[in-house]
Each structure stands twice: as C-alpha cells, then as structure tokens.
Amino acid sequence: AIGIVVDDAIVVVENVERIMEEEHIGAYEATKKAMNGLTSALIATSLVLCAVFIPVSFLSGITGQLYRQFTVTIVVSVLISTVVALTLSPAMCALLLKPSNKKKRKHILFRYINHWLVTGNRKYSNLIQKAMMNPRRILSGFGIMLVIMFVISRFIPTSFMPQEDQGYFKVELELPEGATLERTRKVTERAVSYLLENPFVAYVQNVTGSSPRVGSNQSRSELTVILKPWEEREGVGVEQIMETVREELSQYPESKVFLSTPPVIPGLGSSGGFEMQLEARGDATFQNLIQAADTLMHYALQRKELTGLSSSLQSEIPQLYFDVDRDKARILGVPLTDIFSTMKAYTGSVYVNDFNMFNRIYKVYIQAEAPYRAHKDNINLFFVRGSNGAMVPLTALGTTDYTTGPGSIKRFNMFNTAIIRGAAAQGYSSGQAMEIMEEIAQKHLPANIGIEWSGLSFQEKKADGKTGIIMALVFLFVFLFLAAQYESWLVPISVLLSLPVAAFGAYLGIWVCGMENDIYFQIGLVMLIGLAAKNAILVVEFAKIQVDNGADIIYAAIHAARQRFRPIVMTSFAFILGMLPMVLASGPGSASRQSIGTGVFFGMIFSITFGIILVPFFFTLIYKLKASIKEKWS
Template identity: 25%
Template sequence: MILADVSIRRPVFATMMIVALVVLGLTSFLRLNIDLFPQVDFPFVVVGTVYPGASAEAVENDVTKKIEDAVNSIQGLEDIQSSSREGYSQVVLRFELEMDGKEKAQDVREKMSTHRSDLPQDIEEPVIQRFDPAESPIMSLAIAGDRSPRELTQIAKDKVKKRLESKRGVGAVDLVGGFEREIQVDVDIEKLAAYELSPFDIQNSIAAQNLEVPGGKINEGGTEFLVKTMGRFDDLNQLRNLVVATPEGQFVRLADVATVTDGVEESKSLSRLTGRRAVSLNIKKQSGGNTVDVANLVYAELEQLRKEIPEDVSLIVAQDNSVFTRDAVHDVEVAMLYGSILAVLVIFLFLADLRSTIISAIAIPTSIIATFTFMNALGFTLNFMTLLGLSLAVGLLIDDAIVVIENIYRHIEMGKPAKLAAAAATSEIGLAVTATTFSIVVVFLPVAYMKGIVGRFFYSFGMTVAFSVLVSLFVAFTLTPMLSSRWLKREQSRKGTRNPIYMATNAWNGLFGAINRRYSGILKWALGHRVITLLVATVAFIGGMMLYPLIGFEFMPQSDQSQAFVAIETAPGTRLEVSEEIVGKLEQIIRSHAEVTDVFSVIGGESSPINKGTMTIKLIPKDERDMTVAEFVQELRTELKQVPGVRTSIAVEAGHEGGEAPVAYSVTGDQEERVTRYTEALEAIVRNTPGAVDINNTLSRGTPELRINVDRNKIADLGLNMLQIGSAVRLLVEGDVVSRYKDIDDEYDIRLRVKETQRNIGSSLRNFLIPSSKEVEGIDDFQVPLSRVASIEKWGGPAEKTRFNRKREYRVLANVEGRFSGNVRQDVEAGYADIDMLPGYDIAPVGEGNYQKEAFNYIFESLILAIIFIYLLLASQFNHFLDPLSIMVSLPLSLVGAFLGLLAFGSSISIISLIGVIMLMGLVTKNAILLIDFTKQARARGLSRTEALLQSGPIRFRPIMMTTASMVFGVLPLALGLGPGAELRAPIARVVIGGLISSTALTLVVVPVVYTIFDDIAQWFGGSRRKDQELEKAADAV
C-alpha cells in the first residue's frame, strides 16, 4: 500500500496531513449553523388574496378560479390546491422538485400581473410567497398585562417588535392578536336623512379634505421652493369639525351626523396565554440563519426589554423551537461520545493493549472532525440528519482502524519487527479494507440521491456518512500504520498478573479463545453438511420474514417534544368573543393537569377564520413526567370532548388542518353533490376503523348569510349598477377605509361606517338610501332605499370551498390512537376500495399517507440500487462473477435480526428504520468480505479450499467480532431511545444492532458454505471440478 508505506517511512508528513484535516475540520465546525432539520428548497408558491366582505362562493368564483386559470399554464406545475372562505382566497401551487422555487415564484408574479384586470377591482393586491420551511417561526412571544388591548399592541409593536427586527439573524417579527389603532367615523343614517345626505357624501368629503397636494416649484432669488398645500388632519377635532354640507347656507359638520372615535380596528384574531388575553409575536430567522444563535440573541434582548416596558406588563416566551433543537443536538452529541467510549472499550477488551486501543481510538475524533470540512463545503448544517449520520458512523469510523491494527498486531505476535509488520499487514489487508469501506459508500450514495421530498432531507445524511467513512479509510492507511510502526511491540505474557483490568481481559480472551475453537468445529461440520446448513439458514430467513406482518408501520416515528397541539373549530358564524369563551373552558381543563406548564392559544388570523384556532400545550421535560406525551394526549382527548359547541383534535404534532393529519384522504370530482356523497361514505369507513380518533371532514358547514337579491331591471331604470349597490351595502355593514390619519410618523385608517345600533337586518338595512342619478318617484333628492331595488333573505352558505387540480375537493381527517398510522391507513384503504365510484372521481391519501407511499417506493428503489452497486464493487474487487454472490448471501440474513430488533423494542417500520436496512446492506458485507478475501489469499498460497476456509474463519473471527461489537456498542446509546428526539433516532440503531447480530452469527457459517457451492459451480463450468476433488482428497490424506 503506497499510502501506508509513505506514512511509515515519513511519519512527520503523515502527521501533518492528519493535523491539516483536523485544523480544517475545526475551522469548518465553527462556521456550521445549528438547525433541527436540513435546509430544503421546496418549489411551492402560495398566492393569498383578501377580498373584503365577500362570501366563500364569491371568493371562489371571482378570485380563486381566475387565479387557477391564470397560473395553470406555467411550466413544471404539478398540482394546484385552493381554498376559498369569507374574504380570503389561498392558492397553493406545487411545482416539480427539480424546479427552482425563486424562478417559479417570479413566473407566478408575471402571470398574476398579466391577468390582474380579470380580478375584482376592490380586492387587496394578491400576496405571492414561496413556501419555505425555514421561514416558520422559531419562537413565539406573548405580551400580557392588565392593560387595554390597544396599549398592549402599542407596546408589542413599537417597543418589542422594532427592537427584535433589528437584531442580527432575525428575518421577521409578525404581530398576531393585536388591536391596531383606527379612527372610526360612525354615521347616524337618521341624522343623515334629516339633512338629505348619504354616507357617500361623508365619504367624499373626508377623502377630498384630508390631502397634501404638491403644487410644483417656485424660483425666487436663486432659491428653489417646493410648493405643497397642507390639508391633512393633524388633530381629531379638525375631523369632527369638518364641514360636510351647507344646506341653505348652514354649516353641517361631521360631528352633527357622526361620532368620531379614536379606537381600534375590529379584531379578526386573538391570542391567550395561560388564561389571559395577550398579544403575540412570531419570530422568524433569516434564511440560512443559526436557529440556536438567533434564539440566544432574542433571549438577551428580552432581558433588556423587560427592564424598559411597564412593570405590570409580562413579556413571556410562549413557544421556543430552539429548545428542542438545542436539546436534540446535544443528546446526539452525548450519544456519539458514549458510543465512542463503548467502541474503544471493545477494542481494549479484545486486544488488551493500551497502545493499540489508543491508535484505533484516534480514528474516531479525527474522522468526525475532518468530516466537518466536507459538510461546510457542501453547505450542510449541524442538524438532526447530519448528526444522526455521524452518530451511526461512530462504530464505522473505527472499523477500518480495527481491522488494520488487529492484523498488524497479529504479525507482531508472529515475531516480525513493528515497521515490517505494519507495512506487511496493511498491504495484506488493504484491498479488503478498501472494499469494505466502499461497500458502505455505495449503499449511502443512493440514499443521498433519493428522489422526492424525503430524498431532499436524506441527502445530507447520506453524504455525511459517505464522507466520514472515506476519511476513516484515509486515517486507517496513514495514521494507523505509522503509529503502529513506532508504538506497538510484542507484549510479554500477563499470565498471573494481579492487575484487575488485565485479569478481566485475560479472562475474556481465554473465553473468546474457547469460543473461537468452538466456531472452528462448527465451521468444519457445516462444510461437511452443506445442505443441512443451508436449510437452517433458509428456515431462519423465512421465520424472520414471518415477523414482518407483526410489526406496525408509519411514515415517521412520533417524537416527544414536551408539547401537544389542539386544533379547535366552533360553528361557522360564531363571534370571536364566543370562540374565546369556549377556548377559556378548554384551557381550564388543560391547566388542571400537573404536567402542563403553559397553554398558548391563537384564534383566527389573516388566513384562518375566527371560528378556528390552535392551542399549544407546553409540558414539563420528558424525564420529569410519569407519562409520555402520547399518553397525556390520549387522556386529555376524552376530557376535551365534554366541552359543548366545539370540535377538538389533539395530537402530538401540529397540523391537523390542511391534510397534515396522520390519516388524511382527498375526495375529488366535478359534481359537488357526488363528491359530498363519496366523502360521507369515506368518513363512515374511517369511523369504523380501529385506532382512528378525532375524525373530521372539510365538508362545508353552513355559514349564516344575508343574501341581497338585486333586481337588475329596477337599478338599470334608476341609473344604478351592481357595483354601486354592493359598495353601498359594504359601507353600511363593514364600513370602508376612506382616508388615512397621520400622527407623527405613523398613519392609521379612517373607517367610515354606520353606527352599530343601526346595522341590523330590519329597517336600517332595508331603508338604507342609495344615491341615484335619476329622480325616484315619491322620494326627494335622488336617493332610493335598498328595499326598492332588492330583497333580503337569510341563507346558509358554505364556510369554505376547496379545490384540487381545479376540481371540487373535500377531505376526511383523523388522528391515531393505540395503533401505528400506517396500519390504520391500510385498513381505511382496504375499506374504500369497495366504494363504487364513477370515472373522474377519486380518493387518494394526502399529507403523511402520500409522503409515506412515495418515500417507501424511493427507499426500496435505493435498496435495489445499493445491492446492485455492492455486487459491482465486489465483482471488481475479486475479479469474479460468482464470488460476490457468496458474500451477498449475508444480506437477506440480516433482515432476521432487523425485524427482531424492531419487534423487541416495539418500534415501527418507517423511513428511519428502512434507512437502517439499507445501511445494513453495507455493514454485513464487510464481515463476509474479510472472510472471503482472506480465504482467496490462502488458496493463492497453495492451500485447498477447505483448508483455506478452516484457516481463514478462525483468523478473521477476532476482527469480525471486534468490528461487529464496536458497531453494536457504538450505536447502543441511540438504540436505548433516551433524551429529546430519541424516538426519531432509535429505530435505525435497533435495526442495525439486530441485523448485525443475526447476520454475523449466520454469516460466519453460511457464507463459507455458499462460497463452496458457487466455487463448485464455477469449477464445473471451468471443466476442472474433478481435478480439484482429487487435490482435496490428496490434501485430506496428508
């Protein structure tokens, strides 16, 4: 081996190479950001449009469908999902993952700009945003106190929000549940009628007399002056004294017909913390920012802000995702440390030599630190996926060093000088070690390049493992032989020593020697009874496969993050105050549990109606509770159902609404009536499925509506149109922003509306006067009451209208209790297969179910590619077509232990555990490679096949057991499932441990037997079978 020879001859050069890797790695480590998950770019674009006062049907017909038509032709568009509710339209565009999200967002903006004239003039400008998971809030603050909502909003906006937005790394701070200042002009329509005025006269007067009009420039004496007519209100009394009419020379002022109030806008959302009204702030980090660093900066600023705001106002951190991120990352680091220590102890136990142990142990920190260089170069962060890869690699990183140093140690025991032993041993084992390392690399490359959303998340995981084991190979061929050539020497026998450590290692080595001798006997018997050996292996494999149906499956294991989420929904049309009262009852129940520390509730919002909300429940840390968060959720679910007037859905993870429930299905088609019928049939199936709870659907529940049916002939005769009628009604009911009031540097809306006591269905609405361009018979002053041109009726309109790919869509949603979500979905899908549906109508899983189906397909594709790559690698190494097959027989044998490991710990088959299966494919081939490679070397030295196998097995037994034990103990801390986020990490470690144990036990016997069978086949086709048998007999006779 050139690398090893150079390193042995030039130790300083070898040392400097490793030091350079470490220095670069440490420098890169300091530059790595910390996040919970990798930064992934999703080419999803969201178009949100506010249409004030419009019903769900009007929003869908006038806004949503037109946006869908406008963007449908954009290249790469996969699907369109839309929802329309009162006053708001949301269209979500999902493009092919290969597309650039920024470019697609720009394409959408161009299309919207082109088709803007197709949309109603009175909508607010559509907001077009890219969906970026990294832009989700990392923290939520609550400002509470015994002050008016306006005062709390002012403190939150002017002090807290502005200060936090100026901090480095903070991307945005969004205000939720605030009460913005608003100047309200409430007109009295009876007084207006007495002066023969309409609200439109007031509207025009305010708009025309609250202006600053530029007048150009004047040059005088060499100086240029800007001319500006100052007409803005700078005092509310000026607004009150505004002259709005002069009938018969008399001044009619605004105060004569209206009340001007310095108030707050009508709230469409509210926040509560531990039972008190609050104003909340959602803090987002900048793209690519460090979650933990940003959170630390925010905490430091909050300490200063608490000293500056009034003492009776509380500034509380309601939610902080950085805590779980920090704890989860720390827990993985601890698991890596413990795994490294256990792996090193395994080496010492086998070799009973401190110097050999130290040399091998150096490979772990060196490889991990050097890997940070590649991570930084590729733009990775320290997150759950990359750290999971490094923690799993702990056992791998020492493998190459173990195999090399064990072989060097064996050569030294044979009496060779240290330098000669290091060179010869590394050369002897070099090709096999290279092949075993690349067997790991080739199984992780398909993982890194998986397609789909899951592939984006696992890219950094696969590349991190691949780079780390390549670095460990470099260390094994440079630092390990160099140090061994100078530090190792033949140890004197410690027989009779009284040192307890060496007494323990001597006892273990004595026991291990006996096990090795026993293995030699078993191997010799197996080679003489090949059929029985294969039959036992086949039975073991079939038995392992029979365990598969006993294991549950799901997309991702649920993690205990010491929090739970409740989605609430009251009846459509419920007032905000009523929703708040119901939330108060729910909070009281939740806070009665000793495990609860805080309850943070949010009702309504810009993209959510006031009858829907979410409650975030913070629990005491996991290690201080007697129950898991899943058990807490199960207990609380029954209690919350007792509160009338509200539908609740409680889960460990957020996102019940919008198809993110564990069980979620979409029903689509053209005719709404049929889609509704199929949805109801599907819901009945879900309700009868064991494990499904909190069952809900998105079928439209009627929202109370007043429909004003206008007679087109009558308004045409009066010179009116639908826009004038609609504008008049909106002015009456919701009011209209007619101008802006400036107070120092801030501006606030001036809203004109009819006073609240006159906003009713009775005479006020019917008698509301609308200006006409023609004289109305029996009525003076060209004004017509609404009742003359329209009828008013009560109606129950839909609360929300949803579509998918421009078809009507409804969804059935459910949480899961007592079973794995994949098993529940399996039963549901078996049930709805019997629904007789017409062509053009479809039921399909969405959310987690869809992701699981897609991810499992891609993982199995990666598994097949990994197996193919392993074969190509082994065929290239051994220059043989059949030898790799004898090695690869260990692959299916590993599944026996993998399934046993999952079943024993109660884990599920998920994308995490399936990645463990792929990892196993590379791990188990390593042991077989060591065995077969040494056998082929022995045969090349003139030994017969049987002699070579019987010699190679016992010789390779120790390094095989050492690498297996180091890997098992290296990932054991992960498998125990302790600490925050452990539920996500544990399954992969349990698969690896179970699979390695079963595969190693069977591989040591089965692989040699299969090798002889394939060798017989090769020799049969080579025409030399008889000659080889004669050589075998001659050898046995000797």
C-alpha cells in the same frame, strides 16, 4: 458514523498485534506485513459501504433528501476513517506497539476477554466445519429464514416517519355552526382552565374564533398546549397526555374536540396523522361531496384503528343572502360591481394601501365598525351612487333573507374538495390507517368522488413500496463493485448471500419490539447491509488470496474465518455498543433514533452470530461451483 469510523483502525491495530504475537517480530516489520494483506481489503470494504448509499441518494422527493443527508455523513466519515487507517494508524502501530512481556501477568479483565475470544474462535471454526459437512441442512435453513423474513416484513406495520414528542399539541374546539363568539369564548376559557391544571402543561396559547382546519370562524377555537420539558414530565409522553385531555374535553356537551400533533417535518401538512383530499370529480356537485364526506366519516368513526377524525366541510353555516334586483339596478343606473364592492367594503373589508409611521409599515383597510355590520337591518345604512348622482340605499336594490350554506369551498387539483384529517389509534401505524380509509372510500363512495393524499400522507404514499427497489439497487451496486474488485461474477455472490441474515435480524428485531417499518428503519437497513458486507469482505478477501496461492478451498475458507474472527467481533461489538444509546433513547427525538438503532442493533447481532458462519460456507460453495464450471467448459 462514530461506530463506523473506528472499524478500519481496529482491524489494522488487531492485525499488527496478532502478527507480533504469533511471529515474534517487531512492530515495524509486523506493520509492513499486516498492511500488505489489509490494504486492498480496507479499500474494498470502505468503498462497498459508500456504494450502498450512492444509489439511494438519487431517489426523488423528500425520501431522497433524507437519504442524501445520511449519505453525505456516512460516506465522508468512512472515507476519512479509511485514509486514517491506511496512513496514521500504521505509523502509530509502528511507533507505539511493543512486544508483550511474557513474564508480566495481564490484568484479569484482559485475560478473560482474550480467553473468551480464543474459545469463541475455536467454537466458530468447529461450527464452520459442521456447516460445510451438512450443506443441505444449511441451505434449507437459509431458505426457511428467507421465507420467514418475507412473512415478517409483510406483518410489520408501515409508516413514513415516526411520530415524535415535540413538546406541544393542538386542541380544536368546535361549537355548532352559528354559535356566537361569546359562547365560544366561555367554552374555551373552561378548557384552558382545565389544561392549566394538568401538572405536565406549562402554558396554553388561545386563539378564539379561528381554526387550523377552516380558518376564521366564530364557532371555532384553537388551543396550542405547550408541555413542560421532558425531564420534568417523569417520562410521560405527549400521546398519554393527549389521551387524558381527549377524555375530559369530549365530555363537554356544547362542543366537539379534535386533538392533533404538529407535523413531523414542518411544512408538510398542518398537523400530524393523515390528510386525505375527498374530491368531487366529473359530474359530482357540491351536495354530492357533502354526502360523500358524511358517509366516509360515518364508517371511519366506527373503526377502532382511527382517531381524531375531522372534516373541513362547513355546509350549514348561517348566512345572510342578499338577492339583487338586477332590473331595478339597471333602471336606477347602479352598476352591479358597485353594489358588490360596497357590500364587501362595509360588511367585509377592502385593502387600500400601506403607510409608514414611527418607522413601521401599517396596512389600511376599509370596513364598517362592528355595531354597523352586526344585524340584518344595518343594510339600510349603506348607499350606492346611481347614474344621476343620487344616493340609492341598498335595501332598494334587493331583499335580504337568512339561509345556510358553506363557509368556504376549497379546491385541490382543480376539484372541489373536503379535507379529511385523522390519525392512527394507539397501537396502529399511519400506513394501516391510510389503508383503512382507502378501503372505506372504495366500498362506500360513488365513482365520481375521488381521493388523493396530501401533506406527509402524500410523501408516505409516494415512498410506499420503495423498500424492495432500494434493497435491489443496494445489492446490485455491491455486486457490481465486488465483481470489478475480484474480476469474477461468482465470488461476489458469497458476500451477497450472507447479507440477508443481517436483514432478517433487523426485521425480527423491530417486529418483536412492536415498531414500524418507516423511512429511518430503511436508512438503517441500508447501512446494515454495508456493514455486513464489510465483515464478509474481510473473510472473502483473505480466503481468495490463499486460494489464488494454491491453498485448498476448504482450508482457505476456514483459515480466513479464523484469522478474521477477532477483528470482525471487535469492530461489530464496537458498532453494536455505539447503537445501544439509540436503542434505549428517550425524550424528544427518541422515536427516530430508536427506529434507526433497533434494526441495526439486532441486525448486527445476527450478522456476527450467524452471518459470519455462512460467509466461509458460501465461499466454499461458490468456489466449488466455479471450479466445476471451469472444468466442464475446459
């Protein structure tokens, strides 16, 4: 917004200064004359820039939320800058600008800039004349550019949001099912000691006996690795640190290791990367789901594009199975609910109520102490009251045996599910990773096993393919607004046809830089379209006024382009330089800033290099077409 708000003021000041220089009149008269020709153009350019954001702000889901944040910021900033340019800037020009002193020699820097602008303006006019003399070549080149842009856009990897360095990551250690807590603790302590030796790690939070994927489990351990501030890490990012940690911890023979980053948006999923729900649909059993998850993991682990793969299924956890003798329980008058509630209270826990003490609230649970629920034989210590009032031991009501089974069965949309998590390997995008997982599922899983995406992956899938819709809405709103502004269906086309050049520069820029087509790039692309339209309107508005006053079409187009060259270059370079810190950003939050800045940076360069040549060319072409149509129908 900072680069945008100065645009209108630059146009006003430059135009007033030019009129004072060329016509040798005072600041007050020059300001009045400048504003007579600029007012409608300034209003039109500002409203067009606002119009491009209006349709996208009505998108649903988190995509719409992100667009709305930018919409409010940009629209309010642009409207305020327009009001300032129409009120305060003219007043300041009339009061502060003075005629240049011909006897006083300007500073060498100003002389160099003015010489560069004059030379550039002259060459720019020559290029426009050459373009008008070779319309077929220009149109052929324009068509080739559109084809190349389409091809590049298909090759650019997609993702929803760039993965940010948030200063920490998580490590999960997974021992074989049934491993004791003591065994898990020893492996965890060894991992913590290694992590604390890393020069980029500040400290480590350790939760033994728990996992973000499966919850409480004595064979799991969760480590949250807090990194030192970015400036103390010498430019080393979280991905590099995670790769080093993964290589070391993967060598532990007694455990598997899973590393994950936090979700880009808190609350959307439990970790970064993708999150797939593998569902048992139709007649599929839980055993079918286990087999499908194993098959999917087998093929996914063979793909170099994927990393950090894990499944939430715990299918072989050692369990103690109590087989109730229901006939015997009925004879002894022991309700089954009492048997189950007794076992739950002693071997598990039962919430009773809360109580207040020392101005704090404490929860009350019933549970046998650890030594009395540690072994199979402890069942002998638990009794249930029969119908005759006698206490009956649980061992008299059934038998106990060791077995294995799932620790928990998760559901998603009413189906039994296995959660498959992972991430794209270095050099690949989340969109590519999701496509690979879908391809594996389609090839190797049975028809009664379905897949769905959840968390951030769901939002990415929901937003997939909306770029075309967004761009279509943006172009439609710009066209309708300009059609109302110029009271013509053809004149706005000369503005719209110059906009793909800016989009081509944006796509080419992120492709060369190896970046991804994500939501932030798309937001920048929408803003870029508005800025390119703003530059085009400055030329078209002035040219249209001259044509309406009887000037020749070609002369009007070239003269308008020559007159508007300086303010367009000045405003564009102001915005480009404003984008440069975002392009070169580093540290926390740099990925999203680079995603926005890179596309807009290269797009604006292409817009002022090639786009401003096409604006007068297409204006001439459209006006000649308009004249021929009018002549034909008359």
